[in-house]
Amino acid sequence: MQNFEYCNKTKIIFGKETENRVGSEINAVLNEKQKDKRILLHHSGGSAVKSGLIERIKGYLKAENIEWAELTGVQPNPLLSLVKKGVEIAKNEKLEMVLAVGGGSVIDSAKAIAAGALDDGDIWDFFERKRTPQESLPIGTILTIPAAGSESSTSCVITNEEGPWKRGMHSPFNRPVFSILNPELTYTLPPYQTACGITDMMAHIMERYFTRELNVDVTDELCEGTLRAIIKNAKIIFNGGENNYAARAEIMWAGAIAHNGFLDTGRIGDWASHALDHELSALFDIAHGAGLAIIFPAWMRYIVSVCESDNAVMERLARFAEKVWGVNIGDNKNAALEGITLMEDFFKSMSMPVRFSDTNIDPARIPEMAKRVVHFGQIGNFRKLGENDAEAIYRLAAR
Amino acid sequence: MQNFEYCNKTKIIFGKETENRVGSEINAVLNEKQKDKRILLHHSGGSAVKSGLIERIKGYLKAENIEWAELTGVQPNPLLSLVKKGVEIAKNEKLEMVLAVGGGSVIDSAKAIAAGALDDGDIWDFFERKRTPQESLPIGTILTIPAAGSESSTSCVITNEEGPWKRGMHSPFNRPVFSILNPELTYTLPPYQTACGITDMMAHIMERYFTRELNVDVTDELCEGTLRAIIKNAKIIFNGGENNYAARAEIMWAGAIAHNGFLDTGRIGDWASHALDHELSALFDIAHGAGLAIIFPAWMRYIVSVCESDNAVMERLARFAEKVWGVNIGDNKNAALEGITLMEDFFKSMSMPVRFSDTNIDPARIPEMAKRVVHFGQIGNFRKLGENDAEAIYRLAAR
Numbered sequence: 001m002q003n004f005e006y007c008n009k010t011k012i013i014f015g016k017e018t019e020n021r022v023g024s025e026i027n028a029v030l031n032e033k034q035k036d037k038r039i040l041l042h043h044s045g046g047s048a049v050k051s052g053l054i055e056r057i058k059g060y061l062k063a064e065n066i067e068w069a070e071l072t073g074v075q076p077n078p079l080l081s082l083v084k085k086g087v088e089i090a091k092n093e094k095l096e097m098v099l100a101v102g103g104g105s106v107i108d109s110a111k112a113i114a115a116g117a118l119d120d121g122d123i124w125d126f127f128e129r130k131r132t133p134q135e136s137l138p139i140g141t142i143l144t145i146p147a148a149g150s151e152s153s154t155s156c157v158i159t160n161e162e163g164p165w166k167r168g169m170h171s172p173f174n175r176p177v178f179s180i181l182n183p184e185l186t187y188t189l190p191p192y193q194t195a196c197g198i199t200d201m202m203a204h205i206m207e208r209y210f211t212r213e214l215n216v217d218v219t220d221e222l223c224e225g226t227l228r229a230i231i232k233n234a235k236i237i238f239n240g241g242e243n244n245y246a247a248r249a250e251i252m253w254a255g256a257i258a259h260n261g262f263l264d265t266g267r268i269g270d271w272a273s274h275a276l277d278h279e280l281s282a283l284f285d286i287a288h289g290a291g292l293a294i295i296f297p298a299w300m301r302y303i304v305s306v307c308e309s310d311n312a313v314m315e316r317l318a319r320f321a322e323k324v325w326g327v328n329i330g331d332n333k334n335a336a337l338e339g340i341t342l343m344e345d346f347f348k349s350m351s352m353p354v355r356f357s358d359t360n361i362d363p364a365r366i367p368e369m370a371k372r373v374v375h376f377g378q379i380g381n382f383r384k385l386g387e388n389d390a391e392a393i394y395r396l397a398a399r
Numbered sequence: 400m401q402n403f404e405y406c407n408k409t410k411i412i413f414g415k416e417t418e419n420r421v422g423s424e425i426n427a428v429l430n431e432k433q434k435d436k437r438i439l440l441h442h443s444g445g446s447a448v449k450s451g452l453i454e455r456i457k458g459y460l461k462a463e464n465i466e467w468a469e470l471t472g473v474q475p476n477p478l479l480s481l482v483k484k485g486v487e488i489a490k491n492e493k494l495e496m497v498l499a500v501g502g503g504s505v506i507d508s509a510k511a512i513a514a515g516a517l518d519d520g521d522i523w524d525f526f527e528r529k530r531t532p533q534e535s536l537p538i539g540t541i542l543t544i545p546a547a548g549s550e551s552s553t554s555c556v557i558t559n560e561e562g563p564w565k566r567g568m569h570s571p572f573n574r575p576v577f578s579i580l581n582p583e584l585t586y587t588l589p590p591y592q593t594a595c596g597i598t599d600m601m602a603h604i605m606e607r608y609f610t611r612e613l614n615v616d617v618t619d620e621l622c623e624g625t626l627r628a629i630i631k632n633a634k635i636i637f638n639g640g641e642n643n644y645a646a647r648a649e650i651m652w653a654g655a656i657a658h659n660g661f662l663d664t665g666r667i668g669d670w671a672s673h674a675l676d677h678e679l680s681a682l683f684d685i686a687h688g689a690g691l692a693i694i695f696p697a698w699m700r701y702i703v704s705v706c707e708s709d710n711a712v713m714e715r716l717a718r719f720a721e722k723v724w725g726v727n728i729g730d731n732k733n734a735a736l737e738g739i740t741l742m743e744d745f746f747k748s749m750s751m752p753v754r755f756s757d758t759n760i761d762p763a764r765i766p767e768m769a770k771r772v773v774h775f776g777q778i779g780n781f782r783k784l785g786e787n788d789a790e791a792i793y794r795l796a797a798r
Contacts, residue, residue, distance in 0.1 A: 001648040003414025008407065014665065015402025215645030217628040218653050225620025232616055246614030249400040253665065254617050262661070266413065266652065 001216055001266035008260055010152035011178040014253065016245075018182045019142050022057060023064030025178045026097060029138050030066075035096040037066045040086060042110045043101040045072030048144060051188060057101060057142065069093050071113075074102065077281050077288070078109040080124060080160040086113035087123060090137065100141045100176075103197070104148020104288075107141050111156040111174045114139045124160055127167035129376065136173035142180045145189060146252040147197030147289060149204055149259025151179035159282060166282040168274075181256065183248035191238070195350035196289025198234045198251060201258040202227060203292040207271050208264035210303075210316065210382040216267045223263050224323040230254045231324070231346065238350055272380030273299045276393060279369040284361045293352035294359070297344045298397035303383055304336050313382070356398040363398040366391055400615055400665035407659055409551035410577040413652065415644075417581045418541050421456060422463030424577045425496060428537050429465075434495040436465045439485060441509045442500040444471030447543060450587060456500060456541065468492050470512075473501065476680050476687070477508040479523060479559040485512035486522060489536065499540045499575075502596070503547020503556075503687075506540050510555040510573045513538045523559055526566035528775065535572035541579045544588060545651040546596030546688060548603055548658025550578035558681060565681040567673075580655065582647035590637070594749035595688025597633045597650060600657040601626060602691040606670050607663035609702075609715065609781040615666045622662050623722040629653045630723070630745065637749055671779030672698045675792060678768040683760045692751035693758070696743045697796035702782055703735050712781070755797040762797040765790055 013021060030037055041057070048054050049072075061068060071086050089095070090113060098117075100110035114137040116123040125131045143151045150156070154174045159166045186194070209223040229250055236247040257263065276299065277291035286294075300317065307313040314332040321327035321339025329335040344354050353359045370391035378384045385393070412420060429436055440456070447453050448471075460467060470485050488494070489512060497516075499509035513536040515522040524530045542550045549555070553573045558565045585593070608622045628649055635646040656662065675698065676690035685693075699716065706712040713731040720726035720738025728734040743753050752758045769790035777783045784792075 001414070001645060001652070003417065005410065005412050007410035011404065011406035012664075013404050015400070018402065215649065217631055217649050218625055218656065221624025221628050222621055225624040226617055229616040229620050246400060249665070250614065250616050253400070257617065265411075266648070 002213060002268060004265050006261060006265050007172070008152060008175060008262070009177070010175045010260070012152060012181060012256065013178060014181045015249075016182060016184055018180050019053070019057065019185070020060055022099070022140065022142060022180060023060040023066055025180070026061070026066055026099065026140055027064050029140070029177050030096055033096075033138070036094070037064075038093065038095050039066060039068050039097040039099050040090055040095045040110075040113065041068040041070045041099050041101070042074065042086065042113065043072055043106055044074045047188070048101050053142075053144070053185065054101060068099070069095060074106045074109045076105050077159045077166060077285060078105040080158050080162075083109055083112040083116060083123060083158060086110075087116035090117035095137070097138045097140065100139065101144065103143070103145025103193075104150040104200075107139075107143070107148070107150035107176070108156045108158060110139055110141070111136075111150070112158050112169070115156075115169075115171070115173060126169040126171075127158060127160070127165075133169075133171045133173050136171070139174075139176040140178050140180075141176045142182075142185075143252070144185045145193055145197055146186060146255035147193075147200040149201060149255050151176060151181065152256050152260040154261065155259065157278070164282045166278040179256070181252050183245055183252045186248050186252060187243045191351065194237060195352050196287045197255060198230060198350065199289040199293045199347060199352055201251075201255040202230055203273060203289075203296055204258040205263060206296060206320075207274060208267065208269040209320065210270045211267040212312065212382060213267040214312075219263055219265060219267055226254055226257055226263065227324045234350065268381050270380050270382040272382070272385050275373050275379040276390060279373050280361055282372075283365060283369065284359065286359055286361065290353050290359065293347040293354055294356065294397050295393070297340050297347075297354060298393050300336070300340045301396055302389065302393045304333060304340075306389075307383060308333060361398075363394075366394040366398065369394055401612060401667060403664050405660060405664050406571070407551060407574060407661070408576070409574045409659070411551060411580060411655065412577060413580045414648075415581060415583055417579050418452070418456065418584070419459055421498070421539065421541060421579060422459040422465055424579070425460070425465055425498065425539055426463050428539070428576050429495055432495075432537070435493070436463075437492065437494050438465060438467050438496040438498050439489055439494045439509075439512065440467040440469045440498050440500070441473065441485065441512065442471055442505055443473045446587070447500050452541075452543070452584065453500065467498070468494060473505045473508045475504050476558045476565060476684060477504040479557050479561075482508055482511040482515065482522060482557055486515035489516035494536070496537045496539065499538065500543065502542070502544025502592075503549040503599075506538075506542070506547070506549040506575070507555045507557060509538055509540070510535075510549070511557050511568070512536075514555075514568075514570070514572060525568045525570075526557055526559070526564075532568075532570045532572050535570070538573075538575040539577050539579075540575045541581075541584075542651070543584050544592055544596055545580075545585060545654035546592075546599040548600060548654055550575060550580065551655050551659040553660065554658065556677070563681045565677040578655070580651050582644055582651045585647050585651060586642045590750065593636060594751050595686045596654060597629060597749065598688040598692045598746060598751055600650075600654040601629055602672060602688075602695055603657040604662060605695060605719075606673060607666065607668040608719065609669045610666040611711065611781060612666040613711075618662055618664060618666055625653055625656055625662065626723045633749065667780050669779050669781040671781070671784050674772050674778040675789060678772050679760055681771075682764060682768065683758065685758055685760065689752050689758065692746040692753055693755065693796050694792070696739050696746075696753060697792050699735070699739045700795055701788065701792045703732060703739075705788075706782060707732060760797075762793075765793040765797065768793055
């Protein structure tokens with residue numbers, strides 16, 4: 001096991017009707033910091049408005065004498081231009097906190113605004129790894145899409161439309177001070193978004209699971225168990241259980257667990273698939289979860305093909321097939337391949353794309369994507385990958 | 400799933416040689432609070448002195464210009480009298496923080512001192528549930544015995560020798576600001592203490608596992624997986640692996656996970672066995688883990704005997720036997736009983752007592768213990784238990 005540090009200060013408020021606590025939670029934060037009660041209310045302007053959630057939230061804020069400026073228009077793969085607008089508003093209006101209402105895109109946008117609001121330089125520096133945030137406005141969230149795990153993670157991913165570049169920024173300041181998770185708010189999600197979210201949280205666990213680190217039994221078990229619970233409850237939701245509170249609750253909590261940093265304590269995750277997907281999202285505006293459903297099986301098949309004689313790698317792939325997908329291991333390679341097929345079948349059962357041809361991705365741009373993905377150097381840790389490897393993986397995804 | 404709140408602010412610093420960071424971690428806490436650098440250094444005065452750990456820690460403190468008062472003499476089942484002494488020292492010398500070096504007893508003693516130092520009333524009020532702490536000195540820990548999980552829990556258990564009463568006090572202020580976990584420090588633990596610790600952490604998970612809450616798949620998986628990992632690595636340690644870093648690391652991290660509050664999010668645990676054991680510890684000074692090795696099988700056998708017709712209960716007991724002990728379920732009752740026997744065999748393999756007759760516990764005092772254990776009313780949630788139930792369980796343990 002690797003040495004590690006773990007500290008996650010996000011207060012999770014989970015369950016039915018919990019969004020009505022948002023005003024008092026914000027007050028608790030601002031009173032402690034002796035701040036004025038003016039916040040940025042940040043959301044997409046779409047479904048949360050239609051459902052009446054935003055109006056209800058405004059009522060909760062008013063009841064606690066909290067004022068707000070409102071910034072809407074967040075899109076999937078949230079844009080730097082909107083972040084810059086948010087930073088400007090936060091600075092001009094001297095806002096004290098950012099409240100994100102939505103999924104990972106809204107929360108990531110809020111995180112970037114919160115960091116930019118207390119910084120005098122170019123916010124994009126943080127994503128180009130030139131500088132790291134030294135402080136941030138406190139962030140609160142009301143989650144409506146279980147997927148990115150942004151509600152208690154250190155991650156923030158923003159797309160700079162000038163590239164376009166999709167880049168991540170990791171900082172302890174990115175952890176929200178509180179996150180409200182009410183599974184009831186997810187009943188009305190379109191099946192596509194539910195499926196993207198489930199794929200995303202599974203990918204977060206798999207990135208952590210595929211490690212070279214030996215003797216990490218506890219976290220191996222936590223990863224496998226959480227994946228099994230996700231698959232079980234996803235099947236319930238996709239078999240008529242859209243309004244099944246228990247299944248929605250399991251998925252919502254699993255989404256946070258998948259990315260709160262707990263499951264990879266002591267291990268070094270892979271993260272090549274996330275990098276490979278970022279290029280799909282940047283160039284073709286593919287939803288993150290959908291891109292991962294395409295990339296992850298291709299990445300695994302590539303690993304099988306190039307690591308066939310590496311016992312440690314093949315054993316881990318076979319173990320994954322056994323523990324998560326119930327494959328009986330005879331031969332490691334066959335078990336690994338069967339596991340990949342079962343995973344792909346599962347993604348397909350939720351109507352996720354699993355090949356470029358299921359989407360608008362143009363295979364002619366594979367060389368360009370392979371070049372872009374190694375912008376910061378080789379990707380991945382389970383196996384280090386260069387431009388040629390990336391191209392081969394994209395080609396497997398384009399079959 | 401029950402609504403829940405979860406927030407654990409303890410910073411875990413895990414791995415080899417991490418204790419050398421103690422000075423800088425304390426400085427980070429005190430600088431942020433703009434406090435003077437005078438702390439209470441609290442430990443047993445035993446093995447941590449002999450091993451040279453305390454001397455090394457003093458060196459790390461000096462190097463960071465941190466001054467300390469020292470209070471030693473903590474015993475297993477830590478005593479209120481020493482807590483009161485610590486409170487007096489902390490108040491008189493205006494100490495700003497408590498550093499605990501040791502296992503759960505030292506950390507619990509430190510937690511009580513930290514709460515008492517900022518309170519003008521009788522500290523025992525907190526344990527008699529008359530009042531709750533409103534603040535606390537910050538607590539740092541260097542853990543030397545993986546067992547109680549006190550290093551990141553809200554729990555604190557103290558024995559008032561005037562009764563004697565052993566009582567718990569739960570408060571978010573009990574969570575340490577940081578805890579340093581170096582598995583190397585556990586190589587020299589006597590096998591008995593290693594075994595008590597393993598039993599204790601398993602009991603913490605089992606108390607959470609035995610719930611009436613349905614549809615808690617994620618946390619069911621986390622509990623079962625952590626238990627399997629503990630059992631696997633305990634066997635490694637007890638088969639010549641005393642100095643096996645990987646196994647010691649798994650056990651140490653599992654001990655924290657078992658009691659940091661994460662595994663019971665959304666569920667209501669039982670906790671009758673802990674209450675039943677507290678009477679053994681209070682009257683006969685039995686180590687907590689050893690008492691639990693006696694009580695838990697007896698509690699489970701009693702539950703089987705009185706809940707035979709309750710399908711939900713029998714299914715959970717059978718599932719526990721299957722997932723944790725590898726029992727094939729035919730009939731639920733038989734599977735449950737086989738699981739209990741395997742658990743007992745495992746405790747015995749670590750030389751834990753499993754009956755009163757393995758210890759100095761006098762069965763003549765069973766009626767008295769049964770009366771004492773319901774001091775605050777019925778115990779347990781998986782099944783509510785009164786005085787007669789408690790007596791029956793003690794009698795099973797005395798067979």
